[in-house]
Amino acid sequence: MKKHEQQLDYLLLFTLFCLFIYSLLAVYSGSGQYETQDPFYFVKRQVIWYVIGTVVMVAVAKFDFELLERLAAPLYFIGIGLLLLVHMFGTFKNGATRWISFGFFELQPSEFMKVFLIIYLATILQRLANRNLTFKQSILITIRVVILMMIPFYLILVQPDLGSALVIAAITFSLIIASGVSFKMIALLASCFTALIGFLVYLHNHFFDIFSKAIKPHQLERIYGWLSPEEFASSYGYQLTQAILGIGSGRMAGSGFNQGTQVQSGKIPEAHTDFIFSVVGEEFGFIGSSILISLYFILIYRITVIAFNSNHLFGTYICAGVIGLITFQIFQNISMTIGLMPVTGIALPLLSYGGSALLTNMIALGLVLSVNIRSKKYMFSRDSNL
Numbered sequence: 001m002k003k004h005e006q007q008l009d010y011l012l013l014f015t016l017f018c019l020f021i022y023s024l025l026a027v028y029s030g031s032g033q034y035e036t037q038d039p040f041y042f043v044k045r046q047v048i049w050y051v052i053g054t055v056v057m058v059a060v061a062k063f064d065f066e067l068l069e070r071l072a073a074p075l076y077f078i079g080i081g082l083l084l085l086v087h088m089f090g091t092f093k094n095g096a097t098r099w100i101s102f103g104f105f106e107l108q109p110s111e112f113m114k115v116f117l118i119i120y121l122a123t124i125l126q127r128l129a130n131r132n133l134t135f136k137q138s139i140l141i142t143i144r145v146v147i148l149m150m151i152p153f154y155l156i157l158v159q160p161d162l163g164s165a166l167v168i169a170a171i172t173f174s175l176i177i178a179s180g181v182s183f184k185m186i187a188l189l190a191s192c193f194t195a196l197i198g199f200l201v202y203l204h205n206h207f208f209d210i211f212s213k214a215i216k217p218h219q220l221e222r223i224y225g226w227l228s229p230e231e232f233a234s235s236y237g238y239q240l241t242q243a244i245l246g247i248g249s250g251r252m253a254g255s256g257f258n259q260g261t262q263v264q265s266g267k268i269p270e271a272h273t274d275f276i277f278s279v280v281g282e283e284f285g286f287i288g289s290s291i292l293i294s295l296y297f298i299l300i301y302r303i304t305v306i307a308f309n310s311n312h313l314f315g316t317y318i319c320a321g322v323i324g325l326i327t328f329q330i331f332q333n334i335s336m337t338i339g340l341m342p343v344t345g346i347a348l349p350l351l352s353y354g355g356s357a358l359l360t361n362m363i364a365l366g367l368v369l370s371v372n373i374r375s376k377k378y379m380f381s382r383d384s385n386l
Helices: 002-006 010-033 041-062 065-089 109-128 135-157 162-178 183-206 208-214 217-227 238-250 276-309 313-338 355-373
Strands: 091-093 096-101
Touching (some): 010 276, 065 313, 109 355, 183 208, 238 276, 313 355
């Protein structure tokens, strides 16, 4: 036990505590637009989820991550099974079928599938033994990894949940980059993605009937609202326009806690969930937003250090997958709030109100802590100065 305490990453835990405080402040302020008898309703539930998440994170951290190699395949197929159950018995709300209802609790399997995929792909890639593969050697392993990614990607995409599907893709790509796969293969995958975007644009401009079968109407509306928010300010671009106005009005120091005009008037829908960064931008200003982004930077940095310090490739790849999971969510959520990316339903990790997403991120951090606890430190190791 003493050994475990010595190898706890206290900076990572302190950063997590700071994000918890940020979350409570932003959730309380962002949910003020909703008429509830208890103004602390959402805050109390967020505290409960954080407590549950912390307990789960500690339990996962105490579990030897190396044992997960044997459980990787069963966990992956359990995740696929849960996604299939969503399609058969899922709860429909807000235009999508993403949840399985248990009466007092709703489970979103796509969130847990992200962790299961990290574990399974880490298990497969660590068998490469950190070898630098040639392009020809990389073909079969890349095809296998992409197929394993495409199954949950498709099942999540048709819910529809484009945001979570993109997170699945980001996790896979981050693990491929961290592996010994040829750089030419990585460049090929990036080129294929770019070509796909170009092909979709071509279909939109010349064969819209075919394009409309691949892209759902609400997804196309979000793209229009992203490209021309002023033109569609009263419809598709309403959320983005209001969020930009709120963040811009925050200026340097912000308008003050619970004093944001855009947020408190209810002009920014889902301000306590998907658009929670607009709360931070308007009420805490550039300074508060910079502090938040700095906290995320420290979190990612510590996970990266743990990845490099790991004595086991499986642990390194788990950390790489978690970095892809958290980094993409941060980038996409903040970018969509300020107009750099289209609006998707991706929550800001560890900040947005919600149970399943928060629990997923806490489990992922528990895996990182488990890797850190079980990494042996050597006096003359190459990372001893980190």
